[in-house]
Every structure is written in structure tokens, then in C-alpha cells.
Amino acid sequence: MISVMDAKVLNEDTRRRELADFLRSRRERLTPEDAGLPQGVRRRTPGLRREEVALLAGVGATWYTWLEQGRDVRPSAEVLSAIARALKLDPDERQHLFRLSDRPPPGMRPSGPETVPDALLRMLESMDRQPAYVLGRRWDILAWNRAAAAVFGDYDQLQGDARNIMHMVFANPDHRRKVVDWEIMAPIALANFRADSVRFAGDPDFERLIAFLRATSSEFEVLWSRHEVSSAVAGFKRIDQPDVGRMVFEYTRLAVLDHSDLKLVIYTPMQEGDTAEKLDRLLRLL
Template sequence: MPPGLRRRTPGLRREEVAQLSGVGVTWYTWLEQGRDINASPQVLDAVARTLRLDPAEREHLYDLAGVAFAPGPEGHADSVTPEIQRVIDDLRTLPAAVYNSGYDVLATNAMYRRLFPAVDAAPPAERNVLWALFTARPCCCCMVNRDTELPMLVATFRGAYGRHVGEPRWEGFIRRLCAASEWFAELWASGDVAPPGERVKVIQHASVGNLHCTSQSLTVAGSPESRIVVYVPADAESHTRLDALRTLDDPLVGCTTHARPVSLERATQSRS
């Protein structure tokens, strides 16, 4: 936040809390004063995140506002259960993965690792869809239609970010990716927001050629900000190429100019 006028006490001003929470100053003033206003759980959660309240403090805020408190599961998942891993492993003919709301790749099946070998070869801290797409060479980016697909991904990511404003994990990732990619920084500064939706992704693969796939998302029970994403061929040619990909033990990473086996890519990552 800009420093503004000299502060008599440390902390956020009322206007700053309202701004960071996405509510009006007058409404927030009435909330502080205990007036009879309609406070939704979504708005109370936004205020709680701005003030960095712990679970007990968040529940107390609900009580003060006269809203029923319903504790939910942790939103930003870091892993999957063995049962969810088995679900995607049993999808033997289709690439499938589990993403959290920040596009971290939490789990993959064998076909996903063949379709997106760069993600599998990356260090654990960099197994993130946005990081992989924006830090790759433009020619080696797995998305052929990157000019339309990547802006939509950033807009969808911003939609999820609204539930995590101020969280160090999210803010740190955004800062690192802005520093690593000028294009991401430009898209992020635009402020565009979009809901998740079904789109045809054109995926380039140096081993089998381009594939047209749609991504289908399935919510994971008990983890509302995680989802199983399955890539389904959109045409017969892509179906044939995906079948050919199943037989590859060491698929190629990158474009046709810079392609190299994933085993070599993984070895390079381990040395860096």
C-alpha cells in the first residue's frame, strides 16, 4: 500500500481495509460500528483475509456479524489422497492431472506425463502450469494457440486470486512470475478476470505432432479449490496421435527445433 499520511498508530486504516477487502468504506465503517447490515460469508472472508485472522478470530468475526460460521477445508491443497491418485491412474488412455486453484500440479498420470513431459521433468517447486507456460521459450511452449490460451489462463487465475489476496504464498508466486516473464506481468497488470470454461487447446508435441484437446474439470470432494483435469482429444487425428504417445517411454521435450528426450531434460534440471 502507498504510505499515505503519517500514521498515529501502526496497522491499516479503515479505508485501506475496505479497499483490500473489496467493499465500500461506508459499509465497512458500519460493520465496525455493529450496525444492522447484511454481511455475506464471502465479504466476511475477504475482511478476514485482509486482517490475516486465524481460524478462531475468523469465527469470532462471524459471531459479531451474526452470521452462521461453517468452517471449510483448506482451500489451497498441496497433495492428493491415494484414492484420487488411483482415479487418475486408472484413466489409462487419457492425460489427467490434479491442479489446485493456483495451477500447481499436485498429481499426474502416465499419459499426462507423456503429453506434458516438461512439467514432469521440472523441479517440484516449478511444477505449475503458469510457470511452465510463461517461462518456456515461445517456440517450445506446449500451447500452439498461446496468444489466446495464456491470457485466458491468467484471467482465470486472477478469478481464484480474489479468494487469496494478501496471502504470502500467492503474492510471492505472482512476484516471481512477474519477474520471470514480462508477458505475464503485462497480463496480470491488465486486471482481466474470467471464469473457468471448456476450450480447445492446441498442444504441440515434438514426438507425435499437434493435438487438439478439450479439458474437462471435475471437482475433488473435500477440496473445493482442487480439480481433476482430463484432456480429451477433440478430433480423430488427435485421438490417433494420443494413442501413439502411449507407447513412448522417453518422449521429447520442446519444439521440433530444440527437442530433446525427457530423460536428458530431467538430468539437466537435477544439476541446476
């Protein structure tokens, strides 16, 4: 029987072998011309030599050889970035390199306006019995379906920061009145937001929103000062909808893999409170 410690060692050995094979395959696909090096004498094997990769990355040739041999060496994030540049890895390959090295890839801070892919918009439209919306990197609501507007209100009426989830939770009294278990849900939402926002520390849009909420909401200020974080992505939410009464939903938050800063949030009606029937009534009112 394999112990937990033995399993961990086996996993690390497998990862190091995968890393070694990956580095070797990326090195062998490059020519000296690709890397800006002179062709030199005829080569017996394809691709760059290990010594050339080490030179381009600014690391020792022996150390890089150990890395390709699957030895237990632990490159820093800076060294991995240098190797990625030397091997001309694309973004997917670069992320794979960091994962194989058991290190989180350095965040590339996005900027500019966010867009929702057409395929995701069509998915939203097809979900006529499940309220759903798409969140951006700052938890701004970028797109939503009819069911979400029926339950939570017309997001078209909210502009700028007002269409942000944190703003709605802590600075929108109408939204707060709809959330039955606000005292439970608000800390969870903020802890999730804080965990997501760490990649954007110093971003002026984040800083402005957080400063406004800290000054406007004493509850936000207290919760923010606790520095609590959470990765919870699912749960239950009870809504007091003015037109039909109490509704109960199971919600889940999904990452959009090819647009890593987007999140799809889906609310599934529960049997409790005849929520599905109430949702149908709301949709007929639109």
C-alpha cells in the same frame, strides 16, 4: 405468467424461509449447557431461546427474531459469523448459513502442504486414454497420469515453482512451443488464475510466484496489469507434440468438492488430427 421480477421475489422469499427454518433447527438442538449458559428453570421447549442466541451472538433479540421469522433483514458477514459461533455450526453448516443469506462465506486461508486423496489418485490412474492432472490452490501440479506425462512431458523433471501452470505458461520455453494458440490460451489461463488467487491475496507463496513472473515475463506483466478475470473452465487446446505432431484436445476443469482448493483438469482427445491414435503411440513409447 410470472415476470422475472416476480420470480426473483419468490426466490428470495423461499431462501428467507429456508434460512429461518435452518436457524430454528440449529437453535433447538442446543442445550444451555452446550452454549455455556446456566440451565435455569425447566423449559417448555427444547433448545436455546432466541434471546439467548441473540445474547451469545451480540445482536438484538428483536432483530434475531425477525431473522427467524423470515423477514427481509440482511445480516452482514460479521454478524453471520457470530451467529454461526453462537449456534456452534460445523464448517458445512456455516457455509450453508452464508449461502442461505446470499453472502459468500469468508475464505478460510489454508496453509501447509497439499495432499491428493487416494480416491482421486486412483481415478487419475484409471484414465489411461485422457491426459489429466490435479492442480493445487496455487495451480501447482500435484499429481498426473501417464497420458499427461506422455503429451506434456515428465512433470517429475520439474521442481518447485517450475511445476506450476503459470510458470510453465510464461517462463518455460519448451512448454510454450507446444501450445499452438499460446497468444489466445495464455490470457485465458491468467484470467482464470487471477480469479482463483483473489482468496489468497497476501499469501507469500502467491506473492513470490507473481513477483517472479512479473519480473521474468513481459507478457505476464502486461496481462497482469489488465486485471482481467474469467471463470471459464472448458475449451479446446492444440498441442504440437515433438514425437507425433499436432494433437487437439477438449479440456475441462472440475472442482474437487470435498477439497475445494483442488482442481481436476482433464483433456479428451478429439478426432481432429487423429489425436487418439497419436496418444496411443505416445503411451507405447513410455
